[in-house]
Amino acid sequence: MLVACENLPNPFQSKLPESTASNRLPDTHLFLNFQPDAIDTVITELADTTGTYWDTTITYIRHLPDTTTSRQVLYWWGEDPDGEVVGYFYRWNFQSEWTYTTGESDTFYLPLQEMFAEFSFEVKSVDNANGVDATPAHLVLPVANQPPIIRFADGSNPSVGTDANVEEVSFPTRTFVWSVSDLDGAETVNHIRWALDDTTQWHIVPGNVTSVTLTELSADYHTFFVQAIDTAGAKSELITYPDSSDNTTANGWRVREPVGDILLVDDYELDNAGPTRTFYRDIIDSLYGTGNYTTIEVRDGVKAMPYAVNDQVAMFGYFKTVIWYHFSNAPHLPSADGGLRTFMDNGGNVFVSSLKVDPNYTFTSADSAHVLNPTGRMTSGLTIHFVDPSVTDSVHYLPELELKTSALISRRVSSFSHGVLDFGATSRDLFVLQAPRNSNDNWTGNPAIAQLFQSGETLSGQSVYFSLPFHLCKANNNMIPVMDYILNQIFH
Numbered sequence: 001m002l003v004a005c006e007n008l009p010n011p012f013q014s015k016l017p018e019s020t021a022s023n024r025l026p027d028t029h030l031f032l033n034f035q036p037d038a039i040d041t042v043i044t045e046l047a048d049t050t051g052t053y054w055d056t057t058i059t060y061i062r063h064l065p066d067t068t069t070s071r072q073v074l075y076w077w078g079e080d081p082d083g084e085v086v087g088y089f090y091r092w093n094f095q096s097e098w099t100y101t102t103g104e105s106d107t108f109y110l111p112l113q114e115m116f117a118e119f120s121f122e123v124k125s126v127d128n129a130n131g132v133d134a135t136p137a138h139l140v141l142p143v144a145n146q147p148p149i150i151r152f153a154d155g156s157n158p159s160v161g162t163d164a165n166v167e168e169v170s171f172p173t174r175t176f177v178w179s180v181s182d183l184d185g186a187e188t189v190n191h192i193r194w195a196l197d198d199t200t201q202w203h204i205v206p207g208n209v210t211s212v213t214l215t216e217l218s219a220d221y222h223t224f225f226v227q228a229i230d231t232a233g234a235k236s237e238l239i240t241y242p243d244s245s246d247n248t249t250a251n252g253w254r255v256r257e258p259v260g261d262i263l264l265v266d267d268y269e270l271d272n273a274g275p276t277r278t279f280y281r282d283i284i285d286s287l288y289g290t291g292n293y294t295t296i297e298v299r300d301g302v303k304a305m306p307y308a309v310n311d312q313v314a315m316f317g318y319f320k321t322v323i324w325y326h327f328s329n330a331p332h333l334p335s336a337d338g339g340l341r342t343f344m345d346n347g348g349n350v351f352v353s354s355l356k357v358d359p360n361y362t363f364t365s366a367d368s369a370h371v372l373n374p375t376g377r378m379t380s381g382l383t384i385h386f387v388d389p390s391v392t393d394s395v396h397y398l399p400e401l402e403l404k405t406s407a408l409i410s411r412r413v414s415s416f417s418h419g420v421l422d423f424g425a426t427s428r429d430l431f432v433l434q435a436p437r438n439s440n441d442n443w444t445g446n447p448a449i450a451q452l453f454q455s456g457e458t459l460s461g462q463s464v465y466f467s468l469p470f471h472l473c474k475a476n477n478n479m480i481p482v483m484d485y486i487l488n489q490i491f492h
Contacts, residue, residue, distance in 0.1 A: 026080040026125040028088070030137035032068075033075060067144035070110040070184035076137060077104050078125025089132070090123040100126075109185035114232050115145045146183040147234035150192075150226065153177040153210075157241050157249045158302045166302050167252030168242075172217040173314035174255070176241065177307065178210055180228045194226040199238075213310050217255045224253075250302050258318035262293035262487075267326040267333070267354070269299055279471045280325060283483050294319070298332045305335045312339025316348055321487060326354040327411070327469050337361055340463075345455055349491040350463040351483075353470035357416045364453045364465040365427040367419035371412050372433070372443050378409040383434040384473055386482065389452055389490060401482050403431070404475035405468070413468050415447030424456025430464055452490065462491060 078085035089098040094111065110119050124136035156177040158168050182188050189207035196214060205212065207228065214224075228236040242251050262284055268276050277295070284293050297303050306312050316322055316339055324333065331354050333340075340350055340363040350363055357369035372378065386401035418427045431450035436443055450466040464486055473479075 023129040028125040028137040030076045070112040075105040080127040093120040145232040148182040148228040148236040150228040150236040168250040175213040175308035219257045260293040261320040263319040264295045265324040270328045316343035321349045345457040349461040353466040365419040366416040369414035403473040406475035
């Protein structure tokens with residue numbers, strides 16, 4: 001029997017009641033991490049039926065501080081019971097707007113303007129249905145200001161050996177360099193104040209300034225003071241140079257006035273102001289008058305080249321010509337290279353006698369060096385020809401300015417070739433060695449042992465680089481006319 005059901009109600013097509021379920025809001029958590037004050041390690045000997053073994057227990061000991069610094073590292077996270085957390089909004093009590101982030105930690109530098117303040121932070125999580133935690137996590141931080149820390153930059157004041165009871169001697173330009181740090185953040189360093197000799201006369205510079213160059217200093221003993229001050233008014237230690245409590249730097253600083261147009265640089269430590277210095281001083285005395293020039297020693301430590309290139313440029317700039325001689329140990333020319341090149345570009349002239357030929361020097365042009373005496377011995381009596389710089393289309397010697405080695409040279413010496421020149425620069429041989437006399441002379445032709453160089457700068461002066469010990473080339477007794485020609489004809 002068939003029964004028609006078309007007019008009967010279908011129980012599976014009944015309308016379901018509307019859902020009353022809604023999105024549940026996320027919950028947010030926040031914490032501040034403190035580093036442990038100490039870590040205690042205990043090693044215990046244990047034993048059982050299998051034998052003896054050691055157990056290590058590490059305990060982190062932490063004492064929560066009453067206050068913190070203005071640099072804060074905060075961590076947070078969220079939990080969502082019916083979805084997932086996709087981001088966070090946070091703000092400090094000094095902010096009116098919320099900041100959105102997907103991160104769960106950040107570092108903040110609080111704008112501390114006084115010695116103590118309280119800051120509050122709140123963060124609320126956001127879920128994937130755009131639900132926002134209605135009860136943000138909240139943290140109150142008591143913050144105490146930390147004073148800034150200031151130090152002179154490493155190496156900016158000349159170091160000393162075992163005895164700090166020495167003095168630095170500078171010219172009337174001196175640069176002081178320092179570094180400043182602050183646990184509250186470098187942004188909180190408001191200004192730097194410095195003084196020369198008198199701490200009632202302060203000079204103020206912005207907090208991000210790390211050096212000051214003093215000029216036109218009087219010839220006398222001086223003391224430099226510098227201090228950092230933050231936005232809350234906290235002061236760093238007042239540091240000074242010289243500092244009698246610092247055994248690593250000189251305990252005295254004296255300024256000297258430059259004399260004359262010639263600076264004689266003694267870079268020959270083993271000579272100890274002996275016959276080599278006398279050799280050069282006798283020449284300069286004859287040409288410019290007794291004592292009408294300035295002599296300095298360049299050594300490691302308290303007599304090192306000035307730390308700041310500005311000071312080097314100023315030092316050389318007090319003069320028209322620099323005469324630099326070196327023979328033993330490593331020369332200090334590399335530390336002066338930038339200053340010498342700038343001095344030349346500004347119109348100064350340089351004469352250097354040094355065995356060390358360095359292709360990296362910028363005050364001359366040398367591509368490579370070639371050792372002339374591999375045995376480290378070069379006999380006396382070798383002729384050194386002076387090439388006439390006024391003749392450019394051929395090689396012509398000036399016989400009256402010919403030099404001759406006057407003693408055994410017991411160092412390896414080198415000739416050198418010209419390097420690649422910048423646009424407008426010139427370089428040519430000024431002194432060349434005689435042709436080899438026999439098989440003991442390990443060179444060919446007439447190798448160059450002095451070079452005349454001029455950069456392409458419009459006002460550029462010139463340099464002569466002599467790669468033999470100039471003071472051992474005096475057998476012809478004509479050093480004064482030779483230097484007179486170089487200093488007063490070539491350089492002028």
